[in-house]
Amino acid sequence: MRLELNVINIKKVQFTKKTGIDKGMLxxxxxxxQKILEEDTRLGSVDIELAQPGEKCRITRVFDAIEPxxxxxxxxxxxxxxxxxxxxxxxxxxxxxxxxxxxxxxxxTGAEGQSRRAAGGIVDMWGPGAEVxxxxxxxxxxxxxxxxxxxxxxxxxxxxxxxxxxxxVYLAKAGVDLTPNETEVYDMEPFPLTRRDLxxxxxxxxxxxxxxxxxxxxxxxxxxxxxxxxxxVPTIIHPNEVFDGAITTLSIDTxxxxxxxxxxxxxxxxxxxxYLVGVIITNAPxxxxxxxxxxxxAANQAKFILRADGVILTKYxxxxxEMTMGATAQKCERLGIRTALAIQHAGLDTAEISLKxxxxxxxxxxxxxxxxxxxxVGGPDLTLPVPERVIGMDSxxxxxxxxxxxxxxxGATSLIGNSKLMTVRY
Amino acid sequence: xxxKLRVVHYLNQFFGGIGGEEKANTGPQVFGGAIGPxxxxxxxxxxxxxxxxxxxxxxxxxxxxxxxxADEIIDLIRPYKPDxxxxxxxxEAGRYxxxxxxxxxxxxxxxxxxxxTGMYEENPGVEIYHKDVWIIQTGDSIRSMNEAITxxxxxxxxxxxxxxxxxxSEDNYFPRGIVVNEEADxxxxxxxxxxxxxxxxxxxxxxxxxxxxxxxxxPASRITNIESAIIALVTDGGLVPIGNPDKIEASNATKFGxxxxxxxxxxNSADYDVNHGGYDTALxxxxxxxxxxxxxxxxxxxxxxIGKLYEKFYATAGVSTRAxxxxxxxxxxxxxxxxxxxxxxxxxxx
Numbered sequence: 001m002r003l004e005l006n007v008i009n010i011k012k013v014q015f016t017k018k019t020g021i022d023k024g025m026l027x028x029x030x031x032x033x034q035k036i037l038e039e040d041t042r043l044g045s046v047d048i049e050l051a052q053p054g055e056k057c058r059i060t061r062v063f064d065a066i067e068p069x070x071x072x073x074x075x076x077x078x079x080x081x082x083x084x085x086x087x088x089x090x091x092x093x094x095x096x097x098x099x100x101x102x103x104x105x106x107x108x109t110g111a112e113g114q115s116r117r118a119a120g121g122i123v124d125m126w127g128p129g130a131e132v133x134x135x136x137x138x139x140x141x142x143x144x145x146x147x148x149x150x151x152x153x154x155x156x157x158x159x160x161x162x163x164x165x166x167x168x169v170y171l172a173k174a175g176v177d178l179t180p181n182e183t184e185v186y187d188m189e190p191f192p193l194t195r196r197d198l199x200x201x202x203x204x205x206x207x208x209x210x211x212x213x214x215x216x217x218x219x220x221x222x223x224x225x226x227x228x229x230x231x232x233v234p235t236i237i238h239p240n241e242v243f244d245g246a247i248t249t250l251s252i253d254t255x256x257x258x259x260x261x262x263x264x265x266x267x268x269x270x271x272x273x274x275y276l277v278g279v280i281i282t283n284a285p286x287x288x289x290x291x292x293x294x295x296x297x298a299a300n301q302a303k304f305i306l307r308a309d310g311v312i313l314t315k316y317x318x319x320x321x322e323m324t325m326g327a328t329a330q331k332c333e334r335l336g337i338r339t340a341l342a343i344q345h346a347g348l349d350t351a352e353i354s355l356k357x358x359x360x361x362x363x364x365x366x367x368x369x370x371x372x373x374x375x376x377v378g379g380p381d382l383t384l385p386v387p388e389r390v391i392g393m394d395s396x397x398x399x400x401x402x403x404x405x406x407x408x409x410x411g412a413t414s415l416i417g418n419s420k421l422m423t424v425r426y
Numbered sequence: 427x428x429x430k431l432r433v434v435h436y437l438n439q440f441f442g443g444i445g446g447e448e449k450a451n452t453g454p455q456v457f458g459g460a461i462g463p464x465x466x467x468x469x470x471x472x473x474x475x476x477x478x479x480x481x482x483x484x485x486x487x488x489x490x491x492x493x494x495x496a497d498e499i500i501d502l503i504r505p506y507k508p509d510x511x512x513x514x515x516x517x518e519a520g521r522y523x524x525x526x527x528x529x530x531x532x533x534x535x536x537x538x539x540x541x542x543t544g545m546y547e548e549n550p551g552v553e554i555y556h557k558d559v560w561i562i563q564t565g566d567s568i569r570s571m572n573e574a575i576t577x578x579x580x581x582x583x584x585x586x587x588x589x590x591x592x593x594x595s596e597d598n599y600f601p602r603g604i605v606v607n608e609e610a611d612x613x614x615x616x617x618x619x620x621x622x623x624x625x626x627x628x629x630x631x632x633x634x635x636x637x638x639x640x641x642x643x644x645p646a647s648r649i650t651n652i653e654s655a656i657i658a659l660v661t662d663g664g665l666v667p668i669g670n671p672d673k674i675e676a677s678n679a680t681k682f683g684x685x686x687x688x689x690x691x692x693x694n695s696a697d698y699d700v701n702h703g704g705y706d707t708a709l710x711x712x713x714x715x716x717x718x719x720x721x722x723x724x725x726x727x728x729x730x731x732i733g734k735l736y737e738k739f740y741a742t743a744g745v746s747t748r749a750x751x752x753x754x755x756x757x758x759x760x761x762x763x764x765x766x767x768x769x770x771x772x773x774x775x776x
Contacts, residue, residue: 037666101600104576116676116703119590153716158534180430187627202626202627204622204625204626214704214705214706215705215706216706216708221728227577228626229501243683244646261613261614261615261616262615262618262619264615265613265615265616265619266619269619269623274619274626275622288704290712292667309486309626310625311622312618312619312622316747318704319745319746320704320706329760338622338625338626339622340616340618340619340621340622340625341618341635341636342614342618345750346634346746348605348748349638349749349750350557350603350604350605350748350750351553351557351603351748351749351750352601352638352639352749353552353553353556353601354636354638354639355594355595355601355636356600356634356635356636357605357634357636358635358636358637358638359635359636359637359638360638362637362638362639362640363637363639364637365637367637368619368633369622369631369633370633370634370635370636371617371621371633371635372614372634372635373614373615373716374614375607376604377678378604378605378606378607379606379607380606381490397583408605408729408731416614417612417613417614417616417617417618418613418614418617419613420609420611420612420613420614421607421608421609421610421614422595422607422608422609422610422614422617422634423605423607423634423635424596424604424605424606424608424610425593425594425601425602425604426591426593426602426604426605
């Protein structure tokens with residue numbers, strides 16, 4: 001499975017009569033795109049705004065960010081299952097509009113729209129906020145969909161997720177016939193299990209939690225090939241499927257999945273200091289027996305099918321998913337696989353005397369290699385200046401100077417290690 | 427050049443040269459200049475400071491009247507106009523460590539000056555005072571006195587020079603409960619791959635995160651007469667009366683509620699809300715007995731399986747709860763239940 005990304009660099013974005021790309025300018029026919037998005041009966045009108053880096057512009061309630069990408073070739077399928085058709089992703093060629101992003105700003109009215117579950121994050125296109133997150137530096141196409149009458153919050157969130165994906169594909173389709181500015185190739189071949197002439201390097205797999213059973217899955221949420229994976233067991237996939245649209249989540253920006261930092265780092269080292277041998281996607285179950293089951297299956301897959309020497313693990317969520325992580329890592333270690341975990345802390349015990357921040361799980365001394373991804377209550381604080389323009393809901397409250405933690409800037413931190421932040425005790 | 431620091435040193439009866447255990451009831455006294463380990467402190471500080479006085483108090487005297495003893499000592503040392511107080515080091519001596527922590531805390535609050543002490547990690551004084559007081563990590567015995575003095579004086583110097591304090595591992599003090607994010611030199615993704623590679627190669631690596639050290643929980647002895655016992659219901663599933671009158675937070679809870687079950691045979695959906703950010707609460711809202719099983723308990727009362735259901739249930743939300751907060755809740759609830767003659771608790775979690 002060899003994936004070639006045809007990267008086209010975008011420097012500016014504008015609305016015009018015809019959607020197209022020329023010398024770094026992405027032009028968009030706003031009415032044409034709106035019509036496509038408004039076909040979804042869960043949505044009412046869909047406003048679209050543009051925001052360029054450097055503008056004193058703030059975007060609120062950003063729910064998802066997607067890099068515009070579209071696959072090349074006749075009959076190609078993008079975001080399989082999510083946009084209707086099934087198909088293969090992760091091989092062949094995909095056009096990428098680098099320097100651009102689609103942002104969906106959640107516009108559900110009332111208390112539900114302000115609830116923690118739906119809240120989203122802020123994007124500032126200038127100042128300290130722009131420096132810490134990726135989307136302050138991208139040319140943003142912001143969708144502002146209203147829900148249609150009677151649509152529940154959960155249906156609305158799924159609908160706007162899909163609207164973002166549709167927009168990403170629509171925009172990138174304008175680039176599929178153009179000569180790319182650069183290409184990136186992602187290929188796990190030659191595969192060490194089939195070639196004995198290759199140097200001996202450790203084989204590394206990535207166990208990737210993409211869903212937590214703390215909440216019921218949203219009906220229609222296109223988590224994996226369009227399915228909301230209720231009841232999923234650990235499943236082996238190719239890393240390119242993560243990059244190329246097989247997975248979306250509610251807690252990790254699609255943009256960050258498309259540019260998954262841990263997979264990119266593993267690929268960077270592939271063939272030099274390690275072999276990347278595969279990805280195991282899993283859920284974080286909500287009860288003991290299911291946690292044990294998920295841990296057993298994932299560890300067995302890593303050991304006996306992928307023949308991994310080492311495994312990296314991340315989690316999906318706060319404290320509860322750490323139980324699955326700890327159990328899985330322990331089982332791996334007991335099978336002889338070395339593990340390293342990356343965790344974002346939720347609810348640290350500040351009364352602890354230990355010199356370092358801690359996890360939730362305990363009694364697993366073999367799980368001794370853990371990287372901190374920061375905590376969402378540990379700052380640092382940013383003073384975000386007064387914007388000249390606000391896109392999205394809550395514009396009155398947010399059109400002023402704000403003090404926010406870095407973790408409240410959309411995309412600045414994540415569960416998968418794109419940030420340099422780590423938590424320290426003093 | 428900063429002015430010479432006026433240091434007052436606190437010692438117990440043993441280090442103060444009064445006597446051993448038999449003198450532990452001695453009340454507070456103050457002497458001019460340095461005594462015993464205070465001389466080593468003086469030497470380590472050189473021209474930077476002067477041990478102008480030493481306060482000495484018996485460990486038992488202090489332990490029995492803590493606040494009063496602290497006030498007495500403060501009155502004795504006030505005339506010496508200290509800029510800073512150094513207490514101990516106490517090593518593993520528990521009463522002494524607690525006294526050192528207490529006197530440091532009192533001095534900070536009542537004289538508005540800084541205070542530093544030192545003790546071994548298992549000294550109970552560490553857990554009680556580490557958030558309020560700078561406590562240097564020492565060895566467990568007097569053999570590590572020199573190292574302890576050096577560390578304490580180093581900390582005093584940093585505190586008074588205005589130099590930025592290093593991490594606890596750098597400046598050898600117990601973490602004070604401050605948790606912050608700092609920028610590492612590389613992303614988390616780069617660091618986790620690098621850490622795995624080191625581990626795979628058998629090279630030394632340093633984990634950035636540790637597992638918590640939970641204190642072992644000793645189970646209570648079994649209930650021998652369940653048919654006459656009072657059993658209580660406690661939950662961290664976030665059940666609250668409609669409107670959440672006590673405003674219990676849905677995450678990082680800082681309180682728990684107590685709600686009457688008097689005359690209630692079953693919990694009705696209309697009377698309760700579920701305020702919890704970590705699970706889908708719809709099923710509990712539909713029928714709160716799923717979380718707090720009042721209906722089943724009432725049946726057990728009728729069938730004389732248990733003696734009585736306790737007249738209140740206790741509830742909080744267990745989401746990102748600070749462990750020390752959870753301990754506080756547990757201790758408070760347990761104290762009330764014991765006083766009310768309750769022998770058992772059914773604790774439901776989500």
